[in-house]
Amino acid sequence: RFDFDDVVLTMSNVTYHVSSLSGGIVLSPYEDPKEDFVYVVTLGGTIDKDYPKLTSGYAFEFGDQSAAERILKAHPNLGISYKIKSICKKDSLEITSDDRRDLVSYIITTIKYRPIYLELLRIVVTHGTDTMIETAMYIKNSLSEEDRARVVIAFTGATKPERFVDSDASFNVGCAVAATSCCKPGSVVICMNGNVIPAEQCARVEATGRFVKRAIY
Secondary structure, three states: OEOOOOEEEEEOOEEEEEEEEOOEEEEEEOOOOOOEEEEEEEEEOHHHEEOOOOOOOOOOEEOOOOHHHHHHHOOOOOOEEEEEEEEEEEOHHHOOHHHHHHHHHHHHHHHHOOOOOOOOEEEEEEOOOOOHHHHHHHHHHHOOHHHHOOEEEEEEOOOOOOOOOOOOHHHHHHHHHHHHHHOOOOOEEEEEOOEEEEHHHEEEOOOOOOEEEOOOO
């Protein structure tokens, strides 16, 4: 069948989007845009720490499933669909420039090959808190203006592992998902402590660990 502003082709009861790329034809699986879509990218951090698997273990370690995936699966009545992508599983102090470049590459590739019905991409990044602002600014400065205008990126994490009953993980992930639906295109924000703060205006108070908006004079 043919839509007015794009082409949708059905063959053998399978529906595809048809688009041109570098002079060729690209078929991509058609996804019915009934719900908004969120890309969730994980890089480890406290939020993803899990209980030790070994009886002799004493330190928390990263499990097979991310905290964000557990949180989203626990809420089946969400008005979004989502995809989880793991870039790395590290404490944020161990994240390298290569890890950040991998994140940038994933975002750019996702923008380039996004389903044609998604004019604006919503991306949530879960990250350790120590270098979250640094990574957010790296992403903001690495994307071209054209690419940045096509996304809203929300960084979040947790001060306690999601496995803890009193963790702030679920609250923060929910805040980040919601932020991607209402921030203006091109925004790269930090979602922590109940606030949504532009990355370039965000600072962390050493004494409390809270993320706050810096005063601008």
